[in-house]
Amino acid sequence: MTIPIARQYPPASGGTEFDGLRLVDGTLERFFSDGMDRADRLGAGYAGLWRALRSAARGGKRVRPALVLAAYTGLGGPDPAPAAPVAAAFELLHTALVLHDDVIDRDFKRRGVPNLAGVYRARAAGQGMSLEEAAHRGQSAAIIAGDLALTGAYRLIAGAELAADLRLTLLDELDSAVFASAGGELLDVEFSGTPEQPSLQEVLRMSRLKTAVYSFEAPLRAGALMAGASADALRTVGTAGRCIGTAYQLVDDLLGMFGDEAETGKSTTGDLAEGKCTPLIAYARLCPEWEQLAELLGGTPTRQDAARARRLLEQCGAREYVEDLAECYASRARAALAESALPEALVADLESVLERAVQRRR
Amino acid sequence: MTIPIARQYPPASGGTEFDGLRLVDGTLERFFSDGMDRADRLGAGYAGLWRALRSAARGGKRVRPALVLAAYTGLGGPDPAPAAPVAAAFELLHTALVLHDDVIDRDFKRRGVPNLAGVYRARAAGQGMSLEEAAHRGQSAAIIAGDLALTGAYRLIAGAELAADLRLTLLDELDSAVFASAGGELLDVEFSGTPEQPSLQEVLRMSRLKTAVYSFEAPLRAGALMAGASADALRTVGTAGRCIGTAYQLVDDLLGMFGDEAETGKSTTGDLAEGKCTPLIAYARLCPEWEQLAELLGGTPTRQDAARARRLLEQCGAREYVEDLAECYASRARAALAESALPEALVADLESVLERAVQRRR
Structure with missing residues (x-):
């Protein structure tokens, strides 16, 4: 457990995947700026939520998009451009699940800095709200932002420039990932604070469902599907x-x-x-x-x-x-x-x- | 405000729309029983959440599906079958938004009976959890169930037997409705408990965004789009x-x-x-x-x-x-x-x- 991280991106397959990740960032940037523009017409507060959502999606290691692109290019996918929205969708899915998971875990920080709920909580507390009310407001904002990211993932795949039946297959793949994550999250909720304790096997199953499917299995399968594997x-x-x-x-x-x-x-x-x-x-x-x-x-x-x-x-x-x-x-x-x-x-x-x-x- | 309800379903256009609503119920039933079957393989608790979600979607007046079908058949849509999943999607969207809205409003009842969060709260309290912890568990279950209903709406439209470009247009319509609702919900959150009070105009805009768009405007437009209006x-x-x-x-x-x-x-x-x-x-x-x-x-x-x-x-x-x-x-x-x-x-x-x-x- 002490060997340093062996390698960093770009990976062995060379530049294609790296270019792909730039395309992913571009797709996400367009998704958020489009959201901010549309939200701005409905009020400054809403545009602010979109900005906060963009921040929540930033700074990630883009592990899931990288896996989509690795499988896609590695299995002969020629041009990363049409695969980028699908790769970006898995990043949005991650953002959404983290936002809702933090509400469920009552976390207001992630990696030492305030998460979206934490930022909104601090702002509300600064306006004189009680800490409990401010926390609830922060969590409300995070629920809404999570919904926007979650539906955004579907929208990105639905709008990808791919054959219609492939898009449907990919939406099914996304759906399987959501289905597994929701099941894992529920198990996690059920395991906490109840007298009867889950077995080791149940804990492993929970963590596989909650994270491994949407973070590793589904992105790799999505990339392979696009490559016609x-x-x-x-x-x-x-x-x-x-x-x-x-x-x-x-x-x-x-x-x-x-x-x-x-x-x-x-x-x-x-x-x-x-x-x-x-x-x-x-x-x-x-x-x-x-x-x-x-x-x-x-x-x-x-x-x-x-x-x-x-x-x-x-x-x-x-x-x-x-x-x-x-x-x-x-x-x-x-x-x-x-x-x-x-x-x-x-x-x-x-x-x-x-x-x-x-x-x-x- | 005192004239009794003038008419009930089936509406003026005759039987087609009524048949359509039966198809909608069939679509929803298949959606939930498919979910329960798949969930059952992951654990009894997860199948239970799907059952609770089905209950949450039952008993509604199916206002939104009826509007989709009214516009569709009224504008010459021939066969209600391909329109039914789209109509059902708006019911699922409603279920999802109500679930998350109840978490945000800290409501554990709807129309006098426990909602999904209320059912899960009661169960957790019965297992000896404190009321506060039990309430949080109820809300956690409602967040997860809402995510399943929300993504289900996208899945139903993506899988409808319609031309690919029409499906995309309909997904955009669904997305606009989600976008508006999220904006309205955020305004509603911002209006509560803060010293500066919104103007009458702002309150009207909030309620239009939060409810009118997804409940009336978007379903009618979706029906019209499918009819090729x-x-x-x-x-x-x-x-x-x-x-x-x-x-x-x-x-x-x-x-x-x-x-x-x-x-x-x-x-x-x-x-x-x-x-x-x-x-x-x-x-x-x-x-x-x-x-x-x-x-x-x-x-x-x-x-x-x-x-x-x-x-x-x-x-x-x-x-x-x-x-x-x-x-x-x-x-x-x-x-x-x-x-x-x-x-x-x-x-x-x-x-x-x-x-x-x-x-x-x-």
Whole structure:
């Protein structure tokens, strides 16, 4: 878990995908400026919400669009231009899901800075509203902004310059991703704060549904579909995506507890304070150390509490178990790629995505 | 305001539209049962959310699908079958917006019975959760369910058996409706709880954006578009829809204050308690009676308070003003229809919709 990030964009396949990402940024920029222009006619406040939405979509690593384009170009897609709106749609989907997830998690920050709900909360509090009312206003703005991003994703695909039946297939793919994410989000909601605790398997399923499908599996499949890939290639990128995504989420869990706060921008007491049901916790629940650990969950854990929790999680074997599990999914992804008939450059690209996912430190 | 509802479905155009509404119900039923089947594979809880979503979409008056079909058949659309998914999409859009609006308004009931958030809140409270936590869980479920309904609307239109370019135009129409509703919802959020109060004009604009566009204007235009209507007919149904919708909203405001609770199923102290910024209130704010009225807003008004507020709203002329305004929009709609070159049966249908909108008592 300590090897530095091996490579950065542009990836192995060369310049095409990088050009594609510029096209994606252009598409998103047009989407937001069009929204702002139209909103401006309805009032300054509405244009402000669109501006805030654009900010929410900025600064991301464009992981999902990059995967769409990697699969597309890697499987012989000639011109990235028609693929760009589809790639951009997955970024908008991500923006929407993060906005609504933050409302559900009552988060007002993301990576240390106020998120959209946080910005609107601060503004309302500055106007003299009580903190509770201001928080609700912030969350209301985030619900509305999320709806705009979510429907924007459909609109971008519907308007892409692709054959009509392909657009429909891609909308189905987007829909499957939304369907999975909503199911995962609901499981996450159900797991929090209830006495009966989910099994490790249920926690893994939740995180796969909530994140891995829309972040890895669906973008790769969308790119492959646009390239006119064979059923076999489609299945392989789907399997690889699911395994990479699950490994990514497991590493996320590890970083949330054992990561370097300065690098991750995420407090290592956060998951503890929330009493978040992560794979680490689900494993630890089966161990004799659980009694001591349970005392440290929820409330407002100190740094000492967090350090103690880390020791207990190492002692009971939870850390090693989750590291092994991440490695196991990574191996499955590697095997799927190695045995596949996918073009070499695409295999290299996806291997690079995989290694960055499991070796990242933030 | 006391004439009984003049007519019910089926409307003047005869059986076609009624058949269409049965097709709409069939489309929605398939949408939900497909969702439940797919969700069931991911867990019983998720299938339960889909069931709750189906319940949320049931029992409605199907106003929006009826308008889509009225415009479609009235302008010569031959077969209601391909129009049904588009009509159903506007019902799903309504379901989605109501779900998210209830979260934003912190409502856990609709027409006297628990809404989706209320059902999930009650269940969580029954599992021993605090009322606050249970409320948040209810709202989380409603956010997720709303996302499923919202994206479902796009999916239904994208999958309709219509020419590809027509489907795109209809998706644009849906998108314009979402865009307007989101803008109206944001204005509504901004108007509540802030010291500077919106003008009457701003309140009217808010309610037009939030409801009239997606409920009347867009469904009529969608039906007209599918029938291949002329630009002129498209403009006329749009204008009529906007005016009918605005009149409808004004009547809604009146019923919320002066309606018969037994008929409306809505407490006449509700709008007062929320301190809701309705056209009645926006008008009254300009009058000398305002000082007395302001004392009755917010908090927990009694029936006596509500009766006193009603007297003050009559005394200052707010009631008459809003009644006149509703009548003014109704007249505009009548004029637009009378001067139009729309087929007679469609004009009769829309006049009937209009009269029911302004004469309704619930």
